[in-house]
Amino acid sequence: MTLELFDTHCHVHEIAVALTPVHDKWHADRVERSAGSVLDAARAAGVTRMIVIGTTLADSELAMQFAQNHDGVWASIGIHPHEAKNYTTPQKSNPGGLSSQASKVGILPEVLERFRQLATAAKVVAVGECGLDYYYGHSPKEDQEAVLRMQIELALQHDLPLSFHVRDAFDDFWPIFESYQGVRGVLHSFTDSQANMERAVAQGLYIGVNGIATFTRDEVQLVTYRTIPQHRLLLETDAPFLTPKPFRGKVCEPKHVMQTAEYLAALRDESVEHLAESTTANALKLLKLT
Numbered sequence: 377m378t379l380e381l382f383d384t385h386c387h388v389h390e391i392a393v394a395l396t397p398v399h400d401k402w403h404a405d406r407v408e409r410s411a412g413s414v415l416d417a418a419r420a421a422g423v424t425r426m427i428v429i430g431t432t433l434a435d436s437e438l439a440m441q442f443a444q445n446h447d448g449v450w451a452s453i454g455i456h457p458h459e460a461k462n463y464t465t466p467q468k469s470n471p472g473g474l475s476s477q478a479s480k481v482g483i484l485p486e487v488l489e490r491f492r493q494l495a496t497a498a499k500v501v502a503v504g505e506c507g508l509d510y511y512y513g514h515s516p517k518e519d520q521e522a523v524l525r526m527q528i529e530l531a532l533q534h535d536l537p538l539s540f541h542v543r544d545a546f547d548d549f550w551p552i553f554e555s556y557q558g559v560r561g562v563l564h565s566f567t568d569s570q571a572n573m574e575r576a577v578a579q580g581l582y583i584g585v586n587g588i589a590t591f592t593r594d595e596v597q598l599v600t601y602r603t604i605p606q607h608r609l610l611l612e613t614d615a616p617f618l619t620p621k622p623f624r625g626k627v628c629e630p631k632h633v634m635q636t637a638e639y640l641a642a643l644r645d646e647s648v649e650h651l652a653e654s655t656t657a658n659a660l661k662l663l664k665l666t
């Protein structure tokens with residue numbers, strides 16, 4: 377049986393502009409890479425499908441184009457919480473219709489309009505990454521909340537799942553999340569507590585696990601990874617970051633989903649075939665792909 381793995385969160389589309397210094401992270405290990413070589417290596421490793429994730433408006437446009445130009449690649453459009461401050465404006469009456477209840481800032485109207493268009497584009501299957509990041513705090517909390525709410529509302533309007541990035545911020549995330557009905561999605565790069573994992577599962581969310589699982593020294597974290605219900609587990613890389621063992625020091629690529637799959641299968645006492653099959657089926661179901 378050939379394994380089919382699904383990288384549900386990576387940033388491979390950025391290779392298309394990786395010759396500019398700001399994206400030099402794709403060449404941090406001085407290995408020559410192109411979109412073609414990375415996709416070929418992924419397929420050879422059984423990673424037959426992936427989602428490329430937008431972190432700004434321009435980056436989301438790039439993700440959409442990249443997905444449209446490559447088989448087995450779909451796009452998620454979104455604004456990372458670090459970037460939230462670049463998309464907000466002092467709140468007035470809210471003529472846009474996507475009401476950001478309880479927040480003092482609104483979203484720039486032209487940004488809303490473009491995201492609404494992107495949400496209906498071919499191969500756009502999700503919204504995010506979006507969420508709250510209080511660990512770095514690169515954007516004020518109220519900006520992060522407004523931009524998160526905008527994306528939840530966009531996803532609900534278009535029946536799309538969300539890729540959530542939540543770091544040191546679950547106390548504020550849950551009340552926002554629970555103020556909506558019918559939100560679907562995944563907690564990407566999950567490293568939080570057993571309690572928050574269980575709360576997410578109870579809310580119907582999926583849990584995305586990446587290379588961190590292979591190199592964490594946190595025993596409690598490993599117990600949490602072991603107990604994620606099978607029907608809620610997704611695999612991802614977050615490439616070019618978070619390279620799993622034994623390839624630490626190399627730039628992470630979607631092909632490295634395999635190392636995380638092998639590590640998790642051993643941790644969870646199951647075959648890698650079973651893990652691959654169930655996580656790929658979970659991804660297809662969440663993203664409504666066949």
Ligand SMILES: [Zn+2]
Pocket residue numbers: 385386387429505614
């Ligand atoms: Zn990411």
